[in-house]
Amino acid sequence: MEMMFVILIGAVAAVLANMNIAVFNDGLRPIVSEHLEGRLKRRELGLTAFAMSFGLVVGFGIPFTITASIILIHSILLGTDIIGLMTPKNKWGTAVAAIVGGLYGWGLLIGLEGFVKLFEYLPVNFLEPMGEVGTPVVVTFMAFPALAVAMQFSVKKGIITFIVAALIRQLAVFVNNSEFLRIGDNVVTLNQEGMALIAGMIFLFAFAMREKADEAASVDLASIFSEKVKQIKKNVAFFMIIGALIAGATNLLLMAGDPISLNLLAEGKQTDAGIAAAARAIGFIPLVASTAIATGVYSPVGFTLIFVVGLFVPNVWVAVIVGAIVIFLEVMLLSSIAKFLDKYPGVRNSGENIRSAMTKLLEVALLIGGANAANMIAPGFGFFFIAGFYLLNEVAGRPIVRMAVGPVGAIAVGVLANIFVLLGIMQVS
Template identity: 85%
Template sequence: MMETIFVVLIGAVAAVLANRNIAVFNDGLRPIVSEHIEGRLKRRELGLTAFAMSFGLVIGFGIPFTLSASIILIHSILLGTDIIGLIIPKKKWGSIAAALVGGLYGWALISGLEGFVKLFDHLPVNFLEPMGEVGTPVVVTFMAFPALAVAMQFTIKKGILTFAVAAIVRQLAVFVNDKGFLHIGDNVISLNQEGVALIVGMIFLFTFAMREKTEEGSTVDLASIFSDKVKSIKKNVFFFMIIGGLIAGATNLLLMAGDPISLSLLADGKQADAGIAAAARAIGFIPLVASTAIATGVYSPVGFTLIFVVGLFVPNVWLAVIIGALVIFAEVMLLSFIARFLDNYPGVRNSGENIRNAMTKLLEVALLIGGANASNMIAPGFGFFFVAGFYLLNEVAGRPIVRMAVGPVGAILVGIIANILVAMGLMTIPQ
């Protein structure tokens, strides 16, 4: 009952924030919502744009990951509430309608998830467990994204150097673990090799970024130029505290995760590792979220995503709610300071977009591999054939399905086809 209440409230509050043009989850929607606020875009066009930008990600990205781990990927709910909040007209009754529909959507998501899990038990080919393989490569390859971001921003040579050092550090961590060199008393301490490599990569990325100097006369005082927009965000800080606390609490209950990497780790029971991955992602996304918020006056319902880190490391759900609310309050209050910091270090400011692009490219490759592996577990041989063909045909068709979603969607389609073939007697149940 408590789990359902958390998800319903998150859906309701997030839909209201979108309806009132206060916050949207989709990074690409914030500038568009700002256009509507300033009167250059009609509400109807805004709603249709939100649907076009987010619906495919909900169906092709959020839902497949949610089903693969029985943990709600935050994209599943907040991309949906973006659509709900922006499609419903912003009138006197708009917020009430958005809250009702958003809450209903949250309830349907968590209730439907339980129903889906039970349904799989009755299928000839239960492909829920193989779907877990979709996220397996993501966990291992995630440590490479800082090197890719460095290569995209600071030359390929520096990217290769970052990658090589991270790889060496990872193998040193494996060696230390195998030999049991680290221990407290009689307890051997095991390092997370991917986490160690990720930290090293992030150190390289931010070292290069902070060494990038501002050209003469090129500095821009973001905080001063967009002071009114920063004020509008601060004015709504109470709403952010509510949803921040709710999401931190839901994460603490292991109901949801903020990204595919931490979701996959949680599915494997590695909560501490999931927290480290979530922290690395949050640090990397601060420049992007801060810059778009300051420039548009529209925030993110998850802030800098640090609330997921709170949820994963705080031992008690109600403590997580309180700390999550305080963390997002501090983020909002520090926006002006962060803007001035980004002005002083343009390399750090510019790294936000490169980090996002690097993560996207890495996830495209990792999820394609994971989707192919999952598909082949469901239907040996046919799975590889189908996902490869599905990917290539999607490319030729102009990518109607985003690359990141091809692997997970392909695995689901293979599972459906496998059940049909078994029912028709054209395929034996894989052992």
């Protein structure tokens, strides 16, 4: 059953990309729209998709998938973007996209199992230390609303948001240690990072909603892009299928929608992963909705609420049904969301700032995590390698995205450690 979920997700996602209905890479949606309007040839579209997504698959999606033994959704859907857009949009091309996309999903899952078994035979099994890559991510994630506030409104407001979030976190720690909260004889434990994250998000949206639209300068998104919204609604059945599949696969703990919830799942903290996924989904609604309304091209994961469904619903088949319903409601409410974003341009603009804040935070957290993991694998040498790797990557113009330097560097140290042991210049600790 697990295999079928992953194969079907790969096949359906590749078909959606091939038919120009949905792509996962946010930056690709406007480019697909250019192709739909006849300003970009199919070949150029495919090459652009490859250039934009291949590095992220290899340098971002796959390393996280390996370190947590859970598929990060980026590793499969960025790949299906490439497969779908590089195959011709005709009957045989769509069929090829479905077959190759399904095989890609199958290969990803089989390869993951093979990797885990391979590590057991290595002189230095560095799979467990690789878990350290995500440790700082979980803790630092609560700071992203403060960074988004600072980027969009002011540094002063960002600092205030950060201080309040930090105080809320420590208050939650105090409440947990004091065992104040009880239901009968059972102690209720608050997730301190989750509480801080909620506080930060409240500040972010409070500031954003204070920025009202100027009636004279207001842009009616729903009216201007009504045909594009209709196009998305026409394909709602496709979105319901893939939404159902992804919600089900998430419920089976086969995949996660972001590095934060992925690392929490790897630690066995499913509820915390659900809270993190919910915060991310709420923050991404303005970005996904805006790009979808403006381009007529949706995301195969919608607003990412299907991951929240998968993590909180207790049964896989219930998750499948609820996932389909949730993504149906998302699509049907696009016009209403467009009107809301017109009314509160601050909320609309917050989408890009939230994404930028998350990216910056992950760059720092994953570099620290990668350095810690590398140093656990090869004490001393690990820190040296990650520092040099990061700086040389910067000087070279960042051929590897900053976010991936820590995970990729830690994997490289693990490989080098095994080579050193085989050469006799390093001892297994």
